[in-house]
Amino acid sequence: MMKNLLIVSILLISSISFSQEKFEKEYRIDFSEAPQKSQQIITKWEFPKKVKWYAEESNDGKTFEAKTCFQKHRYSIEFSEIGNILDVEKTVKFKKLERNLQLIINKALSKNYKKFKIKKTQIQLKGTENELYKMIFELKSITKSITRNYELIVKAKKDNDYDLYEILFDENGNIIKELKFKPINSINLEF
Amino acid sequence: MNSQSNFDAGLLPKIVLSKKIDDKTKWVNSIESRAIIYDDELQLSYNLVDISSILSIKTSLNQSFNFGYILRFRDSEIIHRTFQHYNFVNQLNAFKVGHRFAFEQFYQSKRQTTFRTRYRISAEKALNGEKVDVKEFYLKLGNEYLYDFEGKDLEVRLTPYLGYKASEKDRIEFGLDYRIGDFINNATENNLWFRVTWYYQL
Numbered sequence: 001m002m003k004n005l006l007i008v009s010i011l012l013i014s015s016i017s018f019s020q021e022k023f024e025k026e027y028r029i030d031f032s033e034a035p036q037k038s039q040q041i042i043t044k045w046e047f048p049k050k051v052k053w054y055a056e057e058s059n060d061g062k063t064f065e066a067k068t069c070f071q072k073h074r075y076s077i078e079f080s081e082i083g084n085i086l087d088v089e090k091t092v093k094f095k096k097l098e099r100n101l102q103l104i105i106n107k108a109l110s111k112n113y114k115k116f117k118i119k120k121t122q123i124q125l126k127g128t129e130n131e132l133y134k135m136i137f138e139l140k141s142i143t144k145s146i147t148r149n150y151e152l153i154v155k156a157k158k159d160n161d162y163d164l165y166e167i168l169f170d171e172n173g174n175i176i177k178e179l180k181f182k183p184i185n186s187i188n189l190e191f
Numbered sequence: 192m193n194s195q196s197n198f199d200a201g202l203l204p205k206i207v208l209s210k211k212i213d214d215k216t217k218w219v220n221s222i223e224s225r226a227i228i229y230d231d232e233l234q235l236s237y238n239l240v241d242i243s244s245i246l247s248i249k250t251s252l253n254q255s256f257n258f259g260y261i262l263r264f265r266d267s268e269i270i271h272r273t274f275q276h277y278n279f280v281n282q283l284n285a286f287k288v289g290h291r292f293a294f295e296q297f298y299q300s301k302r303q304t305t306f307r308t309r310y311r312i313s314a315e316k317a318l319n320g321e322k323v324d325v326k327e328f329y330l331k332l333g334n335e336y337l338y339d340f341e342g343k344d345l346e347v348r349l350t351p352y353l354g355y356k357a358s359e360k361d362r363i364e365f366g367l368d369y370r371i372g373d374f375i376n377n378a379t380e381n382n383l384w385f386r387v388t389w390y391y392q393l
Contacts, residue, residue, distance in 0.1 A: 027320040162252050186280040187390050189289025189313050191207050
């Protein structure tokens with residue numbers, strides 16, 4: 001009886017640890033491999049520069065990304081598995097954000113971390129396909145129907161050590177999400 | 192001065208085992224052997240074995256200092272080497288670039304201690320997508336410059352590799368290690384090594 005219980009426990013523990021293992025894979029794909037709806041959107045939007053396509057698989061499912069450069073900014077347009085637009089991310093310089101927002105974000109970061117350095121800033125836009133198109137191609141200024149968040153990659157010190165964080169702020173500068181990056185393993189570049 | 196050229200080719204298999212001691216420190220041990228398959232004529236001869244032990248201390252998110260010791264067994268002689276490395280790695284959008292600055296001291300019985308300094312730049316790029324995921328291939332290109340204070344000479348190395356990340360803990364790299372020695376003294380020495388390196392995290 002005890003032996004059976006032990007075997008069941010081992011199986012249960014191993015299956016739990018297996019299911020908790022994080023799985024993530026991103027890879028380049030051809031335009032033709034992207035969902036048809038996303039192909040139609042990007043074709044219609046007519047970015048002047050080359051658009052590169054990626055697929056990303058993780059425990060949360062599969063998404064697709066179209067990446068390009070437009071007016072000196074890197075754009076990443078994320079789509080669901082069936083090709084619905086999820087969001088648009090535009091890489092900008094932190095100093096190009098509104099002055100007031102910069103102050104609020106800096107204040108929030110100073111409150112949470114002993115020291116910090118902003119490494120990357122992306123404006124994350126969520127809305128309908130039509131609204132997003134107008135936003136990107138500057139046919140319309142910001143409207144209420146578009147949600148604007150700010151995703152920052154920050155090198156920051158909480159206690160004694162620096163770590164890399166992905167922090168999501170809402171348009172008022174409140175922190176919505178904080179994710180700590182796993183340290184980069186570069187053993188093959190060191191030894 | 193007449194220039195002369197010398198060409199050797201061979202195999203350089205290497206195993207690198209690392210063990211994390213704490214968040215900032217890891218212990219890295221490696222064994223590397225060298226077999227010559229061409230030295231003026233085709234032949235197979237076993238040349239040397241290097242055994243090394245390194246203490247690696249992370250000083251920042253992307254920087255580390257390594258302090259190591261290498262024991263080299265060549266024919267009947269043993270060469271002791273100590274070294275200090277400073278590394279930093281930059282993660283760019285689609286590739287990683289690593290820089291290594293090194294200083295080495297060689298100790299051999301009945302000989303004076305000699306010194307060497309070296310700098311290496313290496314870049315790693317996923318063959319599919321922007322980052323190297325598990326079960327994916329990648330390219331690694333390296334370029335290294337070594338200056339020997341005793342011989343007052345420079346060696347340049349070019350290292351193109353094909354890598355495969357088998358899991359989060361192990362990866363294997365295949366490639367070439369082309370070395371041009373005696374650069375300054377004009378007695379050019381060419382070596383071409385076929386390398387296989389297996390990195391495993393315990």
